[in-house]
Amino acid sequence: MRCTPRRRLFALTLALAAVLAPIAVGPATPVQAATATGDHTNPCPPDRLGPEVAARLDRAIEDVRRQAKIPGVVVGLWMPGRGSYVRATGVADTSTGARMREDSFFRIGSETKTFTVTALLELVDDGLVRLDDPISAYVRGVPRGTEISLRQLAEMRSGLFPYSLDKGFAHDLLSDPTRSFTPQQVLAYGYRHRNTFDPGARFQYSNSNLVLLGLVVEKVSHMRLADFLRERVLRPAHLHDTLLPHGAEFPAPHPHGYTDQTLSGATEDATHWNPSWGWAAGAMISNLRDLRSWAVTVATGRLLSPQTQAQRLTTLPTGFPGTSYGLGIFDSNGWIGHNGSIPGYESVTVYLPAERATLVILINTDSSSQGQEPSTLLARAITGIVTPDHVYDGSSTTN
Template sequence: LGAAVFGVWQGDEEVVLGAVGESPIGVPATPNMQLRVGQPMEPMLSTALLQLDDDGTLSLDEPIARWVPDFPRAEQITPRMLANSTSGISDYVTNPDFLKTFYANPIKEFTAQEIFDLANARPPLFEPGTNFAYAHSDLCLLGVVLEKASGEPLGELLKNRVFTPLGMSESNVMLTPQMADPALHGYTNERGVFEDSTFWNPTAFLNSGNRNSTVTDVGRWVRALGTGELLSDSAFQEMMAPETAGLGPLTDERFFAFGTAHLGSWLFMNPSFGGYNGVALYDTESKTTIVIYATLGPTANANTNNTVPIASAIGALLLPDNPPKLS
């Protein structure tokens, strides 16, 4: 690890909030530093989706052809499938052409259409709704559907429906590499040299991870996610239901739905992008929240999320009778 920021909450009570290490190099890390949030943004899109379904703006199960008529198989794919990664769209992040372009110029801005082209350059993985395969492509497309349905840019939509209601004043959806001060600097050796990757362009993960925040704001969001604070009772029940169980390796006890992995009573998110690794956990039984973000050291394996074993150990220490089983 280069540095880490972390927080633990019991209900809304802060148990610990802290930081260790240096980031940027020579500057002590502090828990109020801005960071790249990554994957915990995904269930925010699902929260907005369920809200829009509740108020009649859209339906979870209507074809996305209403908003993106030219997208392949738009008459068969629904918003629910995008939120659950059951659309069958190929994940553009694993497309060699994306990786080549991104690593050649990691500050490049990616548009939604570029991402769609990369996703559709490879055949669909399966017929829509018949299987599960996690794909960042689904989230990019879902973000566009939400924008067209609501008439708002995604950043404004999430600000109005998530950030402001929860008092998350340090959170923003980003379309540029900008980071406010103080910033936790990311470092990585992904391109064969250890370098500062703080200002890599987050649009490489457009609508699935391009959000800046603090560990406190992430903790606030995770608690709201786990309690359904922003949803009607029926929408929250739908969000937490194991509706993808039976698809691929998913079961009633371990499944992915609406942007979140469910591992028994634990909700689990594990973001990783450009020198930032993280884990966000919420136990629905004890109402325990654990959030950790870390930067990579010179010898770290950029393909391994080094915060997962740390979060697992903290969870086991806090809840020895119900530790999170993250692998």
Template sequence: MPLPRSPQVRLPLVALLAAACTAGLLYAPAQAAVVPADHGPDRALQRQLQQLTTEPGGPPGVIAVLKRGSRTEVYRAGVAETGTSRPIRTTDHMRIASTAKAYSGAVSLQLVDRGKLRLNDTIGKVLPRLPRAWHRITLRQLLNHTSGLPDFSSNEKFLELLTANPRRHFDSRRLLDFVADEPPVFRPGSRYAYSNSDNIAVALMAEAVTGRRYEDLLARLVYRPLDLRRTSLPQGYRLPEPYMHGYDVTPPNPPEDVSEAISASGVWASGGIVSTPKDMTAFVRGYAGGKLISDRTRRQQLKWVNGASEPAGPGTNKAGLALFRYDTRCGVVYGHTGNFPGYTQLIAATPDGKRSLAFSLTTQVNKTNKPELLERLRTVEENFVCALLRRP
């Protein structure tokens, strides 16, 4: 759809983006409804997806991909585009939101393995041009969101520019300039606070020590090894065809298509990647399963601190290095969540990577804009995790 011309219409889109950037906190497990065994797990899970599309503010479409070994089950409800009957397919493109942060982890941790970076390397050592007040922040603290780095995406000037032109092309490598005059919001390493600035700094570190563009590092270290053929990090607002359309769903207004409302340049390594459910499945199996990094680096990655992904994932959340641990009533999975105007994402896999879940909604759901729906979503996600972990 055309970009809304009225600032009054544009403003809700920016509010949605700002909500996606709020800091995550530790959440207690959602109250999970037990899947009725007498209806069979397939029918029960399908019914829960359908119910999500009929909830107030719910998504026009949802897709979940369960993969156990070589067996894949695809559940979907609603449509890929309102006004049509086209179902969402596993090869439809979408914005993967903050699950993109896991990809920056995949790049940086491989560089740790190769001796290009160390987890204790500081911003001052690798990126000395950045403000001196940030120089003691380490790569480890950036990856587990304990850096205290101020969040550029909450900055008043950044939001002002985005409000004026949501499709504005930002210089992705200068996004931290918006908060360059701000000190860390707390002593680095002293506590957890989710920040989009963290993964911008991670990508800049990767570029600094390799002399390669972050986009090239993604292709070389992530896309090719995991055979991700429909994954990219664009700069503009366009999505490749075919794609699942993302919507602002704010009753009583009809769903508003915001798929191409905002330029990816303003989120870059913190949330700008475009992918498909099929590619996301392949990524999380390799990444959460530890296939890209050494056992030594993996042990460092899995040192958990109290903190939730944004939005919170199923069960109780803890944060590792660009990876979250979700302790559900049925067992543990590793993964990441994300939300962006038009989309909400969860990717998760068992620690061995043999079982995985990719769960995508075509509207933004988080604790700020739709707290009740988020709790319902977390319940459904936990039921899918239980189905994933259930013995055949």
């Protein structure tokens, strides 16, 4: 999800991308590596949900893809005791017709928040920060910073104006999507406005909150956020294909991403727009294999103490039926996790404890369909088939 009541970049949550030509990173692709080593965590196992369910999922995904005009889709569904389903359908490049690949890298937008908050909570477990510390103890110049706690930032209850809603920011970004922004620069757009409510008063999705938490991680750890994430989050979680890029780098293979969040409103290729403005709120890159693993790790708290994970999963109402929000994580009708949306890409990575089920959706557009997130349309259709008592619906609150 994006976590804001409106979807567009200006009044939404975030929009990221890249500038440099795609580069190959690491050894073999996940699928190649799994094949070579006999790794049974290959994200592309044979269907085991049965031909009837698989056929229903095939039809539902294709119907949504065509109706919402989604170029390409990668879906992974794993349900212990029932089976698994993995598909890549549609195209990765509309100009060449190249097919979508299951091992593709994607920009995951606001799913980045689950990684940044995990980093913060590890510092809580280390005894180096407390969730009820004011942000002013770590970052100067935050409006009402002495009253806003780290907890409220992670819960999206700070009252800070979201910088991505500032008209000047939207114009500056879309006038030059290859531009690089610093955390301080994007925060300054939000600081132009008065806080929208008193700290803790209500829920409002704001990328400003997570950029500030990224700065806290850097100050306390004396490390760049990307380095801390790599050393303390990604490596312990065995995520070898997930990264926070410095600029526009984008590992191969990756699909082209398409957006209508442009100054003209016309659809453009956003593959190499620069995601630096999203940083700790939404700049990360990952793939199906890693996100399958991360969904379970973040929902079950494998990297955190039980006490800290319990605080993370203490969710509060968002004002939207069926969805509550905790510390950088949501609960949508029982599905725990996050979604992401940036110009060109959308994603959903969620875990359903009731059935130990994992769902990952990756698509190469963020253009809405009749006012709805295309990734949410897919998640709703899929869960309506396999978990009718727990139908995902997160478009109204996050991303």
